[in-house]
Amino acid sequence: MSRLFLLFALFALASGSTLAWTGQVAYVSDGDSIWVKPADGTAAERLRLDGIDAPERCQIGGEASRAALRARILGRGVDVQVRAHDAYGRALASVRLAATGEDVAAWMVRQGWAWSHRFRGHAGLYDAQEAEARAASRGVFAQAQPELPRDFRARHGPCQ
Numbered sequence: 666m667s668r669l670f671l672l673f674a675l676f677a678l679a680s681g682s683t684l685a686w687t688g689q690v691a692y693v694s695d696g697d698s699i700w701v702k703p704a705d706g707t708a709a710e711r712l713r714l715d716g717i718d719a720p721e722r723c724q725i726g727g728e729a730s731r732a733a734l735r736a737r738i739l740g741r742g743v744d745v746q747v748r749a750h751d752a753y754g755r756a757l758a759s760v761r762l763a764a765t766g767e768d769v770a771a772w773m774v775r776q777g778w779a780w781s782h783r784f785r786g787h788a789g790l791y792d793a794q795e796a797e798a799r800a801a802s803r804g805v806f807a808q809a810q811p812e813l814p815r816d817f818r819a820r821h822g823p824c825q
Contacts, residue, residue: 684747687763690738695722696730696778697770698755699738701745713755714770715748716790718814719779723824725812726805730778733804738762738769777804780813 691709692700696719700709719734720727742763747756760769773779774791777798781789789795798806805811 686745686747687742688745689742690740693731693735693739695719695727696734696773699734699760701743701760710745711755712745712747712758712760713751713753714773714779715757715759716782717770717774717779718782719773720805720811720814721817721821721824723821724814724817725808726778727824729804730773733776733778734769734773737772743769774798775803777801777806 686703686705688701688703688710690699691702694700694711697714697717699712699714701712702709719730722728722731738760744761744763744766745756746759748759749757751757761767762769770779771791771794774781774794775798779791781791781795783789798804
């Protein structure tokens with residue numbers, strides 16, 4: 666029986682299943698990285714909002730992006746779905762406000778404080794929200810030519 670359970674668990678992991686849990690936002694590192702304290706009382710977990718890329722804190726718009734996210738979610742209850750982990754050990758997660766179901770990443774992009782994460786020529790999950798923010802010149806899109814965070818990191822490295 667235990668071998669069958671182990672095989673099922675391995676299949677679930679390989680098939681891209683997600684781990685879902687609830688918690689409270691304890692800290693906002695930047696516009697796409699947060700710490701959430703699980704409702705079960707375990708230690709806070711470092712998460713990266715899946716599907717977006719926010720400006721680095723030392724980049725133009727970076728502190729404003731962090732401040733917007735902090736004002737929106739710090740101390741609030743959230744529902745988390747972890748898809749994977751990134752190279753920095755952060756869980757890549759979809760995060761929704763528990764009270765309303767609002768997708769936090771979609772809100773960040775719609776407000777102009779993050780880009781829809783592009784990958785191999787695909788505009789990303791939040792392309793429509795980014796187009797809306799660009800058209801309204803919100804957040805970083807108020808700049809004439811805002812620099813993608815990945816381009817900024819390539820030129821400057823990570824913020825210290």
